[in-house]
Amino acid sequence: MTIAENLEQVLANVDRAISARDASKTWFDHTVTIVGVTKNQDVTAMRHALAAGVVILGENRVQEASQKFGTIGTDFSxxxxxxxxxxxxxxxxALSMFDLIHSVDSEKLTVEIDRIAGQMQKVQDVxxxxxxxxxxxxxxxxRDHVKPLVDLITRMDHVRLCGLMTIAPLYDNPEACRPIFRELYHTFMEIRSLNLSNVSLQWLSMGMTNDYGIAVEEGANLIRIGTGLFGARNPK
Incomplete structure (x- = not known):
C-alpha cells in the first residue's frame, strides 16, 4: 500500500474509534491530528506523506531532524x-526547529528550555x-512529580504547557493499554480544570500504530503514527 492509502486507512480507523468513544469525552471538537513519525524515514517518504495530507512531522532525535529540516523546504510548510x-x-x-516538544520530563529540562527560549525571545510550547x-x-x-512541574511552569515566561503525552507498553493485546490512556485523560482534565497561567491544555498525545484506536476512544486528539503510515521502519 502507498503512504496515501495507509493514511486513508488510519483516518478511517480514527473515525470508527471516535464513534466508539464515550459521550462524556467532549472536551474537543472530535478532530484527531496525526503526527507522522519520520524516524529513519528518508526525505522522499516524508514528502509523500505531506503530499497525502500529513501536516505534522514527528522526529525522535534532534540530530536526525536537523539533517532533514532544511531539505524538506517550505513547499508544504x-x-x-x-x-x-x-x-x-x-x-x-531543538528550539530552533520544533513547534511542539512532546517529551518534557524533568524540572532540569524545563528550566533549560525556559532559559534558552528567553534568549531566543520566544515562548516554547511543550x-x-x-x-x-x-x-x-x-x-x-x-505521577507524583507532575503537579510540582506544572506549578513551576506557571511561573515561567517562556514555556507554555499545551498538553500531556504518554507511551504505553507494547502489549500483544492493545486493549491492555486502555487503563493507561484513561488515567492520562483524567490527569489531563484535572489540570485543565485549574485554568492556570502558562497552561493551555489542548493536546492529549497518546497512541501509536499498535494502539491508537484505543487511545482515541479514551480521548486522544494527537496520535503518533510511524509504521502505520510509512510501513516497516528501515533500521539504522
Missing amino acids: PSWHLIGHLQTNKVRQ LLQINIANEATKYGLA
Missing part, C-alpha cells in the same frame, strides 16, 4: 514536533511526558 527524549545540551538546537505505566525503560515523569 509542515509543523515539526519532537517526540523523543530531549537532552539539555540539545535544547537550543507537553509533559508522563510514565503512567512506571516502566523503568521509558522516560517520563512519575
Whole structure:
C-alpha cells in the first residue's frame, strides 16, 4: 500500500474509534491530528506523506531532524514536533526547529528550555511526558512529580504547557493499554480544570500504530503514527 492509502486507512480507523468513544469525552471538537513519525524515514517518504495530507512531522532525535529540516523546504510548510527524549545540551538546537516538544520530563529540562527560549525571545510550547505505566525503560515523569512541574511552569515566561503525552507498553493485546490512556485523560482534565497561567491544555498525545484506536476512544486528539503510515521502519 502507498503512504496515501495507509493514511486513508488510519483516518478511517480514527473515525470508527471516535464513534466508539464515550459521550462524556467532549472536551474537543472530535478532530484527531496525526503526527507522522519520520524516524529513519528518508526525505522522499516524508514528502509523500505531506503530499497525502500529513501536516505534522514527528522526529525522535534532534540530530536526525536537523539533517532533514532544511531539505524538506517550505513547499508544504509542515509543523515539526519532537517526540523523543530531549537532552539539555540539545535544547537550543531543538528550539530552533520544533513547534511542539512532546517529551518534557524533568524540572532540569524545563528550566533549560525556559532559559534558552528567553534568549531566543520566544515562548516554547511543550507537553509533559508522563510514565503512567512506571516502566523503568521509558522516560517520563512519575505521577507524583507532575503537579510540582506544572506549578513551576506557571511561573515561567517562556514555556507554555499545551498538553500531556504518554507511551504505553507494547502489549500483544492493545486493549491492555486502555487503563493507561484513561488515567492520562483524567490527569489531563484535572489540570485543565485549574485554568492556570502558562497552561493551555489542548493536546492529549497518546497512541501509536499498535494502539491508537484505543487511545482515541479514551480521548486522544494527537496520535503518533510511524509504521502505520510509512510501513516497516528501515533500521539504522
